[in-house]
Amino acid sequence: MKEIQTVWPVGVKKTKPRACVLSVLEHAESPLSAMDIYSRIEKDTSTVWLSTIYRIxxxxxxxxxxxxxxxxxxxxxxxxxxHYQHKHYAVCVSCRKIVAMNNCPMEKFVPKLADNGFHVLGHKVEMYGYCKECDPNP
Amino acid sequence: MKEIQTVWPVGVKKTKPRACVLSVLEHAESPLSAMDIYSRIEKDTSTVWLSTIYRIxxxxxxxxxxxxxxxxxxxxxxxxxxHYQHKHYAVCVSCRKIVAMNNCPMEKFVPKLADNGFHVLGHKVEMYGYCKECDPNP
DNA sequence: TATGTAAATGCACATGATTCGCATTTGCAT
DNA sequence: ATGCAAATGCGAATCATGTGCATTTACATA
Structure with a gap:
């Protein structure tokens, strides 16, 4: 397995399970569930319990x-x-693939949102539809 | 309890539990969880089992x-x-109250989204922050 | 480098939301 | 009124996630 090894998070004790989880995430091409991580660890190195993965x-x-x-x-x-990048997701309703989007529609929108007296700290945008491969009428 | 009684959904057999659930939703001032509905039913009329509520x-x-x-x-x-109205939510991080928003930032954004080859069918926008009552610095 | 100790993990089991199976009851067409 | 499919009561299953506790591990200090 290729070594990417980002900086280790400060104030976090370096253990094998933690290194495994981080490594899996570093090699992931898309966001993973705890179970995904669990199965990807099993393949090469040691087994890490699922509950441990959740804790990590x-x-x-x-x-x-x-x-x-x-x-x-x-x-x-x-x-x-x-990646400290503002990002949103699009989910394919057919294959469930998750595509990350880089541009954000909220940038211009949020500032003028004080109308409801709601102080916006953050937001989440999610789209669903067909990815390139699944689209029945592209 | 006030009677609001919207039209009954077509092709749905009218039963007491279903009427209870619909009635609770008609009187709700904000979206409710299944458990919320469950406890609001118990008060006045008959008891409806939680699993039934989920089915309904x-x-x-x-x-x-x-x-x-x-x-x-x-x-x-x-x-x-x-209500067949395009709507999004803002959640207060302090009291968890859910505020519905009426204007939508996606209207101008979605059309120009074909860049990723993703065919958008729908979307969801969610904001979090402080509601009027909880804002520490308004 | 050895070692004591707090913190992390393995493991089994708890939990909380949601669903499922099946016997009983109910709505509604006849 | 009554028969039957559909809905519900009820319990128990499921699935993701969290917790408790004994054992192991990382790392500071000697």
Missing amino acids: LELFVEKGVVVKTTVMNNEMAIYELN | LELFVEKGVVVKTTVMNNEMAIYELN
Whole structure:
């Protein structure tokens, strides 16, 4: 497995399970669920218990190294490295693939949102539709 | 309890539990979870089992009478009557109150989204922050 | 480098939302 | 009124996730 090895999060003790989880996330092409991470670890190195993975992910999220999301009103949470980039997701309703979007429609919108007396700290945008491969009428 | 009674969904057999669920939703001031509905029913009329409520909600969603959503990456789904209005939510990070928004930032954005080859069918926008009551610095 | 200790993990089991199975009841067409 | 398919009551299953506790590990200090 290729070594990418980003900087290790500060104040986090370096253990094998944590290194495994981080490594999987570094090599991931899209956000992964805890279960995804679990199965990808098993392949090469040591086994890491699922509950441990949840604990590690929780820690990484807290440290800001990882971002947790859920899409499509259901099922599992997904995790990815925090690239400190404002990002949103599009989910294919057919194959469930998750496509990350880079441009954000909220930039111009949020500032004029004080009308409801709601102080916006953050937001989440999610789109659903067909990815290139699944579109029945492209 | 005041009678609002919207039209009964077509092709849906009229039963007491279904009428209860619909009535609760008609009187709700914000989207409710299945459990919320459960406890609001107990008060006045008959008891409806939680699993039945889930089945009823599933049916109503399928018939288009009810809209199901989840907010803030969290566990429970919330349900509300479908007012056939494009709507998004803002969630207060302090009291968890859900405020519905009427204007939508996506209208101008979605059309020019074909760049990723993604065919957008729908979207979801969610904001989090402080509601009027909880804002520490208004 | 050895080692004591707090923190992390393995493991099994708890939990909370949601769903499922099946016997009983109910709405409604006849 | 009554028969039957559909809905519900009820319990128990499921699935993602969290927790408790004994054991192991990383790392500071000697």
